[in-house]
Amino acid sequence: MSKAPTVEDVARAAGVSRQTVSNVLNAPDIVREETRLRVRRAIAELGYRPHVAARQLRTQRSSTIGIHLDPYAGGISGVVLDRFVHALTEQAGDRGMRIQLYAARSPAEEIARMRELTDGGEIDAVVITGTFHGDPRTRWLAERDVPFVAFGRPWGEDDFSAPSHLWVDVDGAAGTRAATRHLLGRAGSRIAFLGWPAGSGTGDDRERGWREAMDDAGARGERLVCEEDVAHARALVADCLDSLGMVDGIVCASDSLAIGAHLATADARVAGLPVVGFDNTPVVEALGLSSVEQLPERVAAGAIELLMGNTGRIISPRPATPGHAHVLVEPRLIVR
Template sequence: MARLPTVEDVAAAAGVSRQTVSNVLNSPAIVKESTRERVERAIAELGYRPHMAARRLRTRRSSTIGIHLDPYAGGISGVVLDRFVHALTERAGDRGMRIQLYAARSPAEEIARMGELTDGGEIDAVVITGTFHGDPRTRWLAERAVPFVAFGRPWGDDDVSDPAHLWVDVDGAAGTRAATEHVLAVAGPRAAFLGWPVGSGTGDDRERGWREAMTAAGMAGERLSCEESVGGARTVAAELLARDPDVDGIVCASDSLAIGAHLAAAAAGRPTLPVVGFDNTPAAEAIGLSSVEQLPEQVAAGALDLLMGPSGNAVDPRPAAAGEAHVLVEPRLVVR
């Protein structure tokens, strides 16, 4: 078996002292940038991994980030969060950090679990998902000064210039704007939108992108709504096609809604009606539907950058300063 690289090996490869390597690993801010980059290159080339147990004893940190594991609810679009958690785990491991999954069935239960983990010193920070208006989890974390970042913006009046906390999100409006522009270009001016009931921050953001694209084109389309359900979307889309058989396409807030709309179009004798989803799930790919790809791997990288810095290996969150407390990932439209 090949010998694992040591701190001494890294120091020799980088042409620095053992203490300098230790400083790069534990206090990178005190190391000259050019030296830090040289040491980081040597670490990457050698595949060096700090001994986690010794590091935890030395720094009195757990080197662990907690994240809530959403309960399995079936459906289609949950694969996005699965990809996010996988990417977060992989990228955290590259920085010498671990991910601790915990389960909870409600925000109150999640707060209780976060309290147990932070009080017990089992985690250094938290990543929360599925933020919403008035989210009690973010308030609880902020009041207790627990470092955290949210996958999902605070949904305040101005989350960029007056941020409530660190957050990373996908620009849903940019995604549906691109989807709508595609439908207008390839099909015609009558592009409808099928989203969720008003009041969902994510859903309202995705609707905004459709409205902006339609307004820019001088068009006005019909807005449809239903809960996240293939069956519900099929019913709503079938009703639209029955009263307006000349609609040119449908932009949807999720792949589940898009699949329902596609089934309705096929049943109405319009199997080639352009329908665009959101999430780019394997189900949409299998059916051949265009969809907006969220790029959860970039979201995971952004979350860790906010919590640890671009190259840090310990939790050191940046302040929630105007314009610097967020990473907004622009999704890409996958046309099929």
């Protein structure tokens, strides 16, 4: 087995001193950009990884970011978060950080786990997912000055000009707007939207994109309400096709709903009716359905950037300054 590269190896490859390499890893702001880039290039080429235990002793930090591992829910859900956690782990590793997964079945239980991990010095920061209005997790973290970023916006009245915390999210409205415009141009003006009951921040945002595209085109379409369930979506769309007659296409808030709608159109012998999902999971790819891809790798990059900036450490605490507190990732429509 070959010997793991050392700081000295990196310094030699980059043509700098050992201290300069250390500065790039721990205080990059004091290093000139040209030198910093040269050292990072050498680190990447050699595959160097900082010795985490040594860094912890030196800085009194764990160099670890905690993130909640969602419980297995079956079905096709969870693919996006799986990709996000994988990308977060890779990108944190590139910055000399580790990811600590923890399980919890409720916000209260998650707060208890975060308390154990922060009090024990096992994590320096937290990434939370699945935010909602009045989320007690964000309030708990903010009150204790624990650095954190959310995958999901605060869902307040003004998350952009007056953000309550750092957040990164996917622009769901942009995704459904693109999907709706695609169907308006390809299928016709009667484009329905199949989404969740009102009150879900994510769902309402995705519905907004459909409404905006329809209004811009002067078109009208049915808004269908369904829980996140393939069988329920299949039955609902089947009933609507019977009662409303033909629609020209359906934009869905998720791939699960899109699969249900697709099965209903096949049952009604209108298999050519275009259906667009949201999440671009392997299942819709196998079925040949178009879908909106969230690009979780870009979300992960945004989360790391908000937590660490252009430094080699967690920024603590970082205020939620308007214009600098969020990263909004525009998704990509995959047409099949």
